[in-house]
Amino acid sequence: MANNQGRRRRFGSVRQYRSGRWTAAYRAPDGLERRADQTFDSKRDAEVWLSQAEADLTRGTWHDPDAGAVNFREYALIWVKERRLGPTTDELYRRLLRLHILPTFGALDLDEITPPLVRSWRSERLDTTGADTTVAKSYRLLKAVLETAVEDELIRRNPCRIKGAGKETAAERPIATVAQVDGLADEMGPRWSLMVYIAAYGPARPEEQAGLRRPDVDLERVGVWVRTAEPELTTGRRAPGPTKSDAGRRFIVLPGFMAPHLRLHLELYAEKDPNGLLFVGERGKPFRRSTFGRKWRKARAKVGLPDNFRFYDLRHTGHTLSTQSGATLKDTMVRAGQSSERAALIYQHSTLERQREVAAGMDARIRAERAKAADTSDDQASGADLVQDP
Template sequence: MADKRRRFGSIRKRESGRYQVRYPGPDGLLRSAPDTFVRKSDAERFLTMIEAQMMRGEWVDPVRTEIRLKDYAERWITQRPNLRPRTVALYRWTLTKHITPYLGGVPLGKLSTALVREWRANLLTDGVSVSGAAKAYRLLRAVLMTAVNEDELLRKNPCRISGADQERAAERPTLTLHEVFALVDEMPDRYRALVLVAAFGCLRWGEVAALQRKDVDLEAGVVRVRQSLVEVRGEPLTVGPPKSRAGRRQVTLPPAIVSAVADHLAAYVVDDPEAFVFTGSTGRLIWRGNFNQLVSWSDAVTKIGRRGLHFHDLRHTGNTLAASTGASLRDLMARMGHDSPAAALIYQHATSQSDRAIADALGAAIDKARPRQDPDDGAAGVGAVVS
């Protein structure tokens, strides 16, 4: 029998003895609570909470939150503006591999922090690396943040697990100048300039692979980064915009590297502004995996004693070398092609650590060089050395 004394909503005791709740939405249509209640007092508290949410403008229509996470996330990826094809492919892979098998069938309204915590724990138990779990968590959090802020399907984001977004990835190695040139010596002549430009120009693979003759100004000693080679598994190579807005930039090369680029252009690139600078022997674009085979990359890095080195570590090396010159944060950001100062700060931090090591070494040398101070001679010490 329905409770007709209530000002908002109604409570009815069913034959099972449990209490059913119904209430009107802002549109006047009746909704039912997702569950029935053992006690009438629990049902009353639920109605009080729903009424308060409506009065504060915080109520979310439960019918709208019945959409499954899998469907909402796929729509989110499709409708996300300005995503690069490679990023779209990565998001879809992560969703299919790490999110959908566990949470794909759960309605948005049923997601909770406890459920997300259990999902992450299952990922790690199933052998997914901390880095992989962090990437999946960040994607899920971004999807649900849209559900909260833009679509207003959720009141709050259930991704609230401290530290779950942190990868703790191992620091990538850098090469010394000697090692860079040793690696170049192991490269076929056709690809030596490519390695030099990537290292000393701080270019990403896609950026250096997409350079055209018109992007190289030998007189000024610069290369202009206007585009990037896009590689998506199972699809043909395409050329698109750089990774970010700041990726469009002009990079000045050291004179010795400019000379190597000039020799490369003369030997391997036709006299056409549209010609790509670095290609295979047939003149076609090269993709990352093919390049590794063409130059026997694994053998080359093993010969110089840096087994496991990745091509991207050349950019890491260049960034570190640039930071060691004392360049400002703004200048480093411009050279690296970063919108955010976070990455540049990493290299500046490494440089400050090196500077501290230098200062400590100088301090040790001073301590060693200065005469022992007699307890009765307060004037002796560093002043006596430097005067």
């Protein structure tokens, strides 16, 4: 209990307890009294605390000390819901929260999450999982949630301050040769060979191909319209919806050799309904990753591709071939349905063979320039001799 030794100040007040320790309090902008969450050894210490609170109010940096008393789990789940994410991104974020973030931070309030705790959590995840890419994704998600908490004025600063922690440094993805793509198409069989070719030479995303229908095929111009996407979630449920971005809605012009493949597939394998799916299984059902995956793994091994070569990696093959065929960065972005140059550049590769071609071209150019210079020098020398002859 405080005695009457305190006095009113211009801002706030300080009081001394019977124990001899001091406390301080002030009226916050919301009209409520805010009392120090600790006691002080001296009156001066209490006044210093009060002066700091007054300075924060004057500078506009005052923060409600009770604002951060919000459970992180509840806040994070609401954060994901309010983003109205696509089904695959929503699934990814909830999985990262469940497996990597909530076990450490779920029971804490927002203001209990500190930079040292974040550093310790990240280190533990890296040591335990060995999955640098997954940890980077988890860190970015945690940082994004807490950045919104800063904007909501629930915490003063984002405790995620590890430089470069959200950057993914995955190894460059492998690419296939033209012969290997042909081999994959043969091994997958006639029902799925067109999907291999569109993935490699379109290049269309798997979920985009899952949404292709008969009217999307243009036999005259040899191409396909990508209008929607139908990703398959880990639960097995298909989630029809828009493409990954507006740039994903596009017409993909395919290499001319694919014209008979398109025609044959429509005749024999596409769903018979006028608006039927382009790719269906032997029983007429939409293709499933599980069934397709078994065939894919066998085909991949048969053509000598590494175990980490994914069906999605065929996009890298298509990008590399298009750029080597003279496509500009903008050409590549349009074909791949990408809205940023950074995304497009991820898929551009330069193989050792291509580097040798580039070096050979440079060698030829240098030799030609040297020869040209030598011829010019010889001509000048001959001219000088003629001038000096009597």
